[in-house]
Amino acid sequence: MNPFVDWQNFYVIVGGAAGALTGLQFVVMALIADMPVEAHEIETANAFATPTIVHFSAALLFAASFAMPWGGHMLAARGLWVLGGVAGLGYVGHVTQRMRRQAGYKPVFEDWCFHSLLPGAGYAAIMVSAAGLSDKARETPLFAMAFALLLLLVVGIHNAWDNVTYLVLLRHQRADAQKARQAE
Template sequence: MTAFNGWENFYVIVGSSAGALIGLQFVVVTLIAGRPLGRAEAQAGGTFATPNIVHFGVVLLLSAMVSAPWDAITIVAALWGIVGLGGVVYVVFVSRRMRLQGAYRPVFEDWCFHVLLPLAAYTILAISAFAAQYDAGPALFFVGAAALVLLVIGIHNAWDAVTYQVFVRSRKDG
């Protein structure tokens, strides 16, 4: 019996959701691809849309990693720690891109869902890798929490982007 027993259903649900949401993001981008974009708008689109794919991809990766038949938690904990550290670095880049793009002035909600919450989730993921070496049970709950937070962030951001396209951008164009 490993530390991962009991987590199978959780990660099947979370990983499947992340995979489906990645597919939906591609559908949405395809549907709005025909709209004319200036350089600044294209830059903003990449700034605000790409992190959703990254977060969903990380959730899918975590689900696959934790669902694999590991004999011990050491290697997988190191892997999710690396993912967490990579996520922290990525959030720094996202923050910089948000400041530099000129099509849209981010409000507090944008900073919260594109920088603060992802930074917290990735930091928890990285720290839980160290905690797993001492007590796997709580560490696995933190990994699960980080995965759920990233999933909810991606859902929020995707919805925010779609509503912006429908209610704000379409009025500017029309």
């Protein structure tokens, strides 16, 4: 019997939301695909847009893994989740470096929170809660894991909104500049 039966509805909801939000990000990217891109903006997109898809995908993968019939293979499940938390922490470190190196946008405190601190806390919570999961101790680690996945979803939603808002404003700014040049 699956030891996570009581949690399956929660993870179906989280996984479904993560999958839908990932798809929505692709729709947004398709809608702005005709927008001209300057060289420094590619670095900026790699630093700020790509992590959103990674966090949504991580939430989807973790949620889906909870619905798998692990049976007596709890050690394998725990190992997978610990490795996923470690990989997520490594990725957040990589994103933080990208944020520092890119020149297209100067990050503010909110950016550091939602692109480094909060995702890092989410992946750390996944790692620690998975390591603490056992046949005897399930409730606290499972609530910590659930909170971590919700945190990654909220971070992704916030960051997706920021990305779209920034791109729409940039598009309007460029259109206004082009109109001004044409009026001269």
